[in-house]
Amino acid sequence: MKGNFYLQGFLTFLKIGLFTIGGGYAMIPLIEREVVERRQWLSKEEFLDLMSLSQMLPGVFAVNFSIYIGHRLRGFRGSLALAAGIVVPSFVIILLIAMFFQAFAGNQVVEAIFKGIRPAVVALIAVPCIQLGRVAHITLATAFFPILVAVIIAIAGVSPVYVIIAVAVGAYCYGRFFKEG
Amino acid sequence: MLFLELFCVFFKIGLFGFGGGYAMLSMIQAEVVTSNHWLTSSQFADIVAISQSTPGPIGINSATYSGYISVVNEGYPAIVGILGSLIATVAVVLPSFLLVLLVLKILNHYREHPLTKTIFAALRPTVVGLLLAAVIVLMTKDNFGSVTDTPWQFCVSVFLFLAAFVGTFFYKVHPIRMIILCGLAGFLLYS
Structure with missing residues (x-):
């Protein structure tokens, strides 16, 4: 058995x-x-x-x-x-x-199909971004945080790995020294 | 050397991939497209489309696909590409096993602890930022065409982007159906 x-x-x-x-x-x-x-x-x-x-x-x-x-x-x-x-x-x-x-890379028909799909993929990632934002209760006032994260990653080119570590450590310190007093 | 790098990159992705498949995609993009240049932005968009329309978890699909394509892009034959996809897939799964063995007991004990809750509450909006970064980075000439050089492709792309957004967000069209429809539009308009 x-x-x-x-x-x-x-x-x-x-x-x-x-x-x-x-x-x-x-x-x-x-x-x-x-x-x-x-x-x-x-x-x-x-x-x-x-x-x-x-x-x-x-x-x-x-x-x-x-x-x-x-x-x-x-x-x-x-x-x-x-x-x-x-x-x-x-x-x-x-x-x-x-x-x-x-x-099939370089095939005209395959390339035409994927030329149509690529912009749609960007939209498909934008949708869960907004949905997750709702779940995380992000309002116009708190939207600066995910926007700041996006700017750091997309424009400054910092790896998301470091951003996640920094946020986790920051939250730990905040919880440890401010919330618990 | 490429294989070791591939292993390290996907191990890192598995270890820090908080927030599900999409957040993982933005991490894969940052590592594989932006910092290591193993894939182009278009190839990455293709991976997302293919991962979405095939069975299995998106994290595994994209690791397997990126592993293969990045090795083949470096000029290796297909058989070596299989090895690349195997390495990437094992590497992305490995941290989960290690976490079970090492951390599960500790986390199980501390999961109701206020500190744990504070950390996870802070990670949630971070993941939203990760997804937003993926959207920004994917809005390139490769994926949308350029206003001056290929105005027709640019207009079609903007239209398809808006249509896909409105369709999936407001009308709850299934993402796979959306991908098929936009592929059909591409076929009719470009070939």
Whole structure:
């Protein structure tokens, strides 16, 4: 039975990875159906608990989530099995596309299609920017902060990595020395 | 040397990629396009479009794709490109494993701590800034054409940008459908 778990877990997450388009958050309902309802590996509460933890930590959300579920169920080897299931379909499909696409680079029709798509992609990134801004309760008065961050990254050319470290350290110091007194 | 750099860059992206796939994209862009010049701005936009319309997490899709293309762009054959995509993908996932093993217990203990909450409250608007930076950096001649040299492409691009924004933001058109429609528009208007 124990030997079965790794294969079963791998295949379950392989299926989830294969059939969700649109990123990690689109996987949540599928993972819930498989892990909570069908296999009953986790309770609903445990599921939500692991989900919020996966969102807190850096990295690819769906990968984090599968690592935590696997770790909760079977430790390190469990996390390896589930994470591999999520990553493999994406890896294989994208690799094939990249190879195919490279072979068609310079093709007039492909170039025309992507000339139309590129400006749309910029809009597709602008939309979650505004949505996230709403979730983070950003108003006109507080908008200076994300704008400042954007200027530092886009115009001054500072890597987002340093910006994130600086904000985290700044928030830590603020919380430690001002809020707690 | 390229492979070691590829590993380090994607490890860094995995380690500091707070805020989900889109925030990670802006980090990939800063590292892969702006500072290392492995990809052009157009190639990056293509990656985003392809990652959006194929299965799997966007962070993995873009790591795999960037790993392959950046190695091939440096003049290596396709088979070495596969190695590049493997390295980038493993590197972006590795920090998550390390964090589980090392930090999970500590974080689990401190997640309700006011300091943890303050840090994450500050990171949220930062991620908004990251996305805004990605939007600004992608508004280039490569992606939109130029007003003086290619006015037709520029006008079409501005129109498609606005249409895609209004469509997905106000009318909740699915991003994949939007990408297909704009690809069709490109096909009809440019070829």
